[in-house]
Amino acid sequence: MMLQKRMMVPLAIVLALVFGCAEDPGPDPTPTPTPQPGEPVTIELSAQNQRFDTDTLTVPAGSEVMIVFNNMDADAHNFALYESSAATTAHFVGEIITGPETIVYEFTAPESPGEYFFRCDPHPFTMTGTFIVN
Numbered sequence: 588m589m590l591q592k593r594m595m596v597p598l599a600i601v602l603a604l605v606f607g608c609a610e611d612p613g614p615d616p617t618p619t620p621t622p623q624p625g626e627p628v629t630i631e632l633s634a635q636n637q638r639f640d641t642d643t644l645t646v647p648a649g650s651e652v653m654i655v656f657n658n659m660d661a662d663a664h665n666f667a668l669y670e671s672s673a674a675t676t677a678h679f680v681g682e683i684i685t686g687p688e689t690i691v692y693e694f695t696a697p698e699s700p701g702e703y704f705f706r707c708d709p710h711p712f713t714m715t716g717t718f719i720v721n
């Protein structure tokens with residue numbers, strides 16, 4: 588009887604461990620994070636051959652925006668955000684850098700959703716794009 592009891596205890600522990608492991612759901616699946624208003628957003632933007640690599644950037648309203656700007660030209664470029672293509676009201680004007688060089692710009696996106704205008708100030712007609720706030 589004693590022998591039987593001693594065997595039962597380890598078996599119960601083993602079963603508990605196995606059962607416990609089987610119940611472990613494992614690592615949570617990592618969903619793709621969707622930026623929410625006010626959350627930080629990182630954007631990579633390049634300038635090469637007197638052109639931006641995109642003509643549309645989209646961020647949530649009021650988000651903290653970090654633009655990693657890679658100027659691949661041996662020319663002066665920047666990123667600047669304006670209310671409209673009239674470029675009279677600036678939301679953010681990034682420092683002009685001569686490439687090849689990378690700079691990080693940080694600013695807060697406009698609170699009002701809509702279409703804004705971005706450009707390179709030294710090339711205000713050829714390096715332009717739409718900055719969408721939603």
Ligand SMILES: [Cu+2]
Nearest residue numbers: 663664707710
């Ligand atoms: Cu430029």
